[in-house]
Amino acid sequence: MRIRPLTLTLAALVPxxxxxxxxxxxxxxxxxxxxxxxxxxxxxxxxxxxxxxxxLDTKIPRAVLAAFAGAAFGLSGGTFQTLLRNPLASPDVIGxxxxxxxxxxAAIVLFGARGITASLSALVGALLVALLxxxxxxxxxxxxxxxxxxxxxxxxxxxxxxxxxxSRTDIRTASDVLLWVSGSLNPASGDRITVLFVAMxxxxxxxxxxxxxxxxxxxxxxxxxGLGVNVSRVRLGLLVVAVALAAFGxxxxxxxxxxxxxxxxxxxxxxxxxGLLAAALSGAVVVLVADFVGANVAPLLLGxxxxxxxxxxxxxxAPFLLWLLVSPAGRTRRKVx
Amino acid sequence: MRRRRGASAGRAILLxxxxxxxxxxxxFASLAVGARAVPLPDVLDTLGRALxxxxxxxxxxxxxxxxxxxxxxxxxxxxxxxxxxxxLGLSGVLMQGVTRNPLADxxxxxxxxxxxxxxxxGIQFLGLASVGAYLWxxxxxxxxxxxxxxxxxxxxxxxxxxxGPTPLALALSGAALSAGLYSLxxxxxxxxxxxxxxxxxxxxxxxAAREWDTVLPALPFLAAGVLLAFGxxxxxxxxxxxxxxxxxxxxxxxxxxxxxxxxxxxxCGASTAIAGPVGFVGLVVPHALxxxxxxDHRRLLVSTLLAAPALVLVADVLGRVILLPGEIxxxxxxxxxxxxxxxxxxxxxxxxGV
Numbered sequence: 187m188r189i190r191p192l193t194l195t196l197a198a199l200v201p202x203x204x205x206x207x208x209x210x211x212x213x214x215x216x217x218x219x220x221x222x223x224x225x226x227x228x229x230x231x232x233x234x235x236x237x238x239x240x241x242l243d244t245k246i247p248r249a250v251l252a253a254f255a256g257a258a259f260g261l262s263g264g265t266f267q268t269l270l271r272n273p274l275a276s277p278d279v280i281g282x283x284x285x286x287x288x289x290x291x292a293a294i295v296l297f298g299a300r301g302i303t304a305s306l307s308a309l310v311g312a313l314l315v316a317l318l319x320x321x322x323x324x325x326x327x328x329x330x331x332x333x334x335x336x337x338x339x340x341x342x343x344x345x346x347x348x349x350x351x352x353s354r355t356d357i358r359t360a361s362d363v364l365l366w367v368s369g370s371l372n373p374a375s376g377d378r379i380t381v382l383f384v385a386m387x388x389x390x391x392x393x394x395x396x397x398x399x400x401x402x403x404x405x406x407x408x409x410x411x412g413l414g415v416n417v418s419r420v421r422l423g424l425l426v427v428a429v430a431l432a433a434f435g436x437x438x439x440x441x442x443x444x445x446x447x448x449x450x451x452x453x454x455x456x457x458x459x460x461g462l463l464a465a466a467l468s469g470a471v472v473v474l475v476a477d478f479v480g481a482n483v484a485p486l487l488l489g490x491x492x493x494x495x496x497x498x499x500x501x502x503x504a505p506f507l508l509w510l511l512v513s514p515a516g517r518t519r520r521k522v523x
Numbered sequence: 524m525r526r527r528r529g530a531s532a533g534r535a536i537l538l539x540x541x542x543x544x545x546x547x548x549x550x551f552a553s554l555a556v557g558a559r560a561v562p563l564p565d566v567l568d569t570l571g572r573a574l575x576x577x578x579x580x581x582x583x584x585x586x587x588x589x590x591x592x593x594x595x596x597x598x599x600x601x602x603x604x605x606x607x608x609x610x611l612g613l614s615g616v617l618m619q620g621v622t623r624n625p626l627a628d629x630x631x632x633x634x635x636x637x638x639x640x641x642x643x644x645g646i647q648f649l650g651l652a653s654v655g656a657y658l659w660x661x662x663x664x665x666x667x668x669x670x671x672x673x674x675x676x677x678x679x680x681x682x683x684x685x686x687g688p689t690p691l692a693l694a695l696s697g698a699a700l701s702a703g704l705y706s707l708x709x710x711x712x713x714x715x716x717x718x719x720x721x722x723x724x725x726x727x728x729x730x731a732a733r734e735w736d737t738v739l740p741a742l743p744f745l746a747a748g749v750l751l752a753f754g755x756x757x758x759x760x761x762x763x764x765x766x767x768x769x770x771x772x773x774x775x776x777x778x779x780x781x782x783x784x785x786x787x788x789x790x791c792g793a794s795t796a797i798a799g800p801v802g803f804v805g806l807v808v809p810h811a812l813x814x815x816x817x818x819d820h821r822r823l824l825v826s827t828l829l830a831a832p833a834l835v836l837v838a839d840v841l842g843r844v845i846l847l848p849g850e851i852x853x854x855x856x857x858x859x860x861x862x863x864x865x866x867x868x869x870x871x872x873x874x875x876g877v
Binding site for chain 2: 274279322334335336338339340342343345346347349350352353354357360361364365367368443444488491493494496497500501503504505507508511512
């Protein structure tokens, strides 16, 4: 398969943005300094006091986490949207994110969990809710639509649980909870990245294997069956991989609103035939840009307050979703169910 | 459903009678049950004295017995639960009737998100600090949120060739607008801990800890909304047959829609303003009752007026006893019960039109 120009452009853009977010920001690092810091670290020498810590322990992990989480969400959302033939079917709309939020918040409030424990509870919550919604939405008719509506219902109930837990705890924990629920990359610790990286190492090849049958499925179930694709097995496999990607992404970075939903439609605005690879890359670009905006542009507008990345993606994503609903061209071109 | 339409006059009266009895029982339970239980005769005693304006029982300490004080302190929340339940139930009937859409509910249609966003910005920028002060901004926010969702869904549906907002377009524009508003809201909450501290209690949707002076200002709005709702019963019956049939019957369809919208804003806006967002009551109650009342809107409105307050009362009473000595707010319980019902309705797939 020939790689499309858009994919190449995005593939070049992601490392550029990673470098930009390492170098720029409230603590500016020059390129020679960065080279010195990294080479000394690799050679096991003593680093530059202060600068080494900031670059190696906060800036690089944060940029890498942004890129990986964005890619995981982009892949997950793109798979859902292609599989269910509905641009609105993304893990955040379907309720996977609300399951992750409820899991993490319950762990934080009830058991005082922090860091990796909260992430793992988010993972469990997301997977449980995905199972629940899957079993609720079985039946005849459009699978995508029932998943979306069941997700909205379950999401509303879980939101009530999250809000209740927030009111039962002290204000500092409530603030932590709100930060987690909003989706924040801070602190981007090493183990958050490791878990996501290992998961993607297993999930991305699985998705690559299923990508070709997915292309055939886009022709319609009957046509795909006629071409020798085991429709139900491929669909189940794709759903499992897509849910797992979203769940691990959420566990690592929190529920970044709308990234999964935005990635593929955004890529398709630029190239109508963009595929999953482009969705992964555009997801990474969205998160990197949004994090930079939240950390560096928002303080200029809000008198010094930093915004978590998830709030920025939410604020950008909602108008895009509304535009997608309202614009007739957008609807017909993307064949809403 | 059609079969039940020919039910005898006796059955037509039976349902409101049963629902009325349930409501009465729930109201007494709300006065009697809680962290300190009061025996029913004492409740009746206190109630009788409070209504007749007589002084406390002879021999009782000044200010009444402990039980009496407890019952009196539970009266505002009982009245509030009844009022909020009635308002949400009726607005559900109106929303569902006007849009011919079974999914219409303030939680799904942007009313709660609009009110919540307005309250956050009210706390943040206007320095509001009490439920009484939230009333007006929440009212405005609720109205704005709902109007916006309907406009967006209308535009989206027209783009697809439908004449009015389709159920799917409404649910999705509600979800999209809510998500956007919650992002804006969280931006304020993440950066200002004191705002979060006030807001996190309002957002649960609770009838507890409200005093008479928070309940009373909302009553005129609610009364106007209820009257308007009952005035619309006949036009809604016509509308149920479709816009063209209603027009052929000499009805002014546009006027009905606008009047129903005004009534919904009055009912939902006022109840969200005083109790916070209480989800799914407006969705679940009319749905459950329609199986018994049939499509006649007058019967549906009367039954809803009795059943929805009973549901909110029961949720409030249960919330008081489940987690003793703590309380679960009524809004949390209605969401937990309502969401499965929402999903069940979708699974039946009747009239969802998708």
